[in-house]
Amino acid sequence: MTSGRPREKGSPGDEEAIETAVANLSDDEPALDRGSRSQKAFAGASCSACVSDPRDDALLTSVPEQERSFARDHLDGARIERRELSPELAREHAEVSILSPMIHDPVTVETLEIFEDLDAIVTRSDGYDHLPSEWMRSNDVQGFHLDDYATESVAHHAMTFILASLRRVPEGMAMTLDEDAGWDRSTLMNRHLQDATIGVLGTGKIGSRVVEILSTFGARVRGHDIDPDSSLEQRPGFAYADGLEDLLRDSDVLTVHVPLDETTEELIGERELNKLPEGAVLVNTARGGIVDQQAVADALGEEQLAGYAADVLPGEPDPPDLELFSGHDRVMLTPHLAAYDERTTNARYEYTARVVDALLGDDEKTLRRFRVI
Structure with missing residues (x-):
């Protein structure tokens, strides 16, 4: 050189x-x-x-x-x-x-x-x-x-999505700005973090940091990784699931933290979303290609998903799938901001x-x- x-x-x-x-x-x-x-x-x-x-x-x-x-x-x-x-x-x-x-x-x-x-x-x-x-x-x-x-910043962004989704912030904002809605918060009963199970898909550096933060908040956390970190099991409230399907069945919120490669492309699709509890929330701060966007839009429409929050989308910086989520007040999308402070x-x-x-x-x-x- x-x-x-x-x-x-x-x-x-x-x-x-x-x-x-x-x-x-x-x-x-x-x-x-x-x-x-x-x-x-x-x-x-x-x-x-x-x-x-x-x-x-x-x-x-x-x-x-x-x-x-x-x-x-x-x-x-x-x-x-x-x-x-x-x-x-x-x-x-x-x-x-x-x-x-x-x-x-x-x-x-x-x-x-x-x-x-x-x-x-x-x-x-x-x-x-x-x-x-x-x-x-x-x-x-x-x-x-x-x-x-960027471990800390991405973990913080994921936590922002998790909390805002459980507390129904996007829907609350839409109602507040709608003059005809009348502040009828009876339709917006939200969920306490400590009453939900948070599934962490991928417990590398970012995923494990999310686990640590959630544990500090007193949350119930489950994880899945092809190379589990045994030290995380010392964290209060955390345990590894018995495989991906077990993780999906338990997760009221699923937050994605795996790399994108040939084994993880569209890892989360229709089949996986249907294994989540009805009314679950999906959070993705990893890579857009890990999630099948059409499957997410369909799951939102069928109310299998109660919310979707993503900082990453396929085809950035001009993602072709944005129209799938137009008008959804249960969706939060940010333009790859997690590491931008x-x-x-x-x-x-x-x-x-x-x-x-x-x-x-x-x-x-x-x-x-x-x-x-």
């Missing part, structure tokens, strides 16, 4: 050329971060007395304006782009060896093949199902995710910098923690 390109010693006129090149940089240039453009100016001025920042070998795509300060704080010297990944953008930065996209970037084989010496992709997300893993393995391109950077956004760029610097410095211990491909 190329980790920075040293430049040869320059001539006495280099300093003046650098000043001229930097002065000509436009503050309102739309795409590339000014720090990286300064390095380009140095290179254009033949300043071989200067050595480029090794991070200039890393390209971050889809960095919105409100996140640029976080990116600069942790990844000063890297190439920071507002634009999403595309063949055109890849051609502009074809020489980089580290690519860091967001989860909604179209990371296609066609685009990746444009890069001349791509060594690693560092997705700025915990999930990595959007990466072309088979192509990456066959082309010796490493893949890294940001393990555990200042603390977690800062952690996203901090963790990205850890991986980028580990790649540049051959820090195998750090790379082992974050490597997924």
Whole structure:
């Protein structure tokens, strides 16, 4: 992997050329971060007395304006782009060896093949199902995710959905705003958290944190995971179910915390929803493709489900299934907000910098923690 390109010693006129090149940089240039453009100016001025920042070998795509300060704080010297990944953008930065996209970037084989010496992709997300893993393995391109950077935030979002659904907040809001409804709360008897059984599907880092919070609240919690965490069974009120079907039968609220892969795609469909108690609530803060959206809409219409809350939908950022839930006052949908707060956004760029610097410095211990491909 190329980790920075040293430049040869320059001539006495280099300093003046650098000043001229930097002065000509436009503050309102739309795409590339000014720090990286300064390095380009140095290179254009033949300043071989200067050595480029090794991070200039890393390209971050889809960095919105409100996140640029976080990116600069942790990844000063890297190439920071507002634009999403595309063949055109890849051609502009074809020489980089580290690519860091967001989860909604179209990371296609066609685009990746444009890069001349791509060594690693560092997705700025915990999930990595959007990466072309088979192509990456066959082309010796490493893949890294940001393990555990958003655990607390996603767990909090799931808890918000669980509590708001049990307390019938969406329906209560709709009634309050409806001048003809008359505040007839007799139709909105809600459920106490401690009188419901909460099923946690997937007890990895996020799922186990949800279990811990629910246990602290005094809730009855059941879990299911292909690799159970025996330490969770010390938590008051928690026990593992005897398989998925047992979990479904017990869950007044089912909250989903498994990764999306070929074994979990549409894991929750019509059959699974019909095994839940009548009037159950489904919460999904994992990946949209785990849940069959049409089956959920049908279950809501048949009142098998009393509520649905999701922060993730198939086809983001333009999910095709939104019309299925139009007009439902028992549905809460948010646009992948669970990991979007200042603390977690800062952690996203901090963790990205850890991986980028580990790649540049051959820090195998750090790379082992974050490597997924």
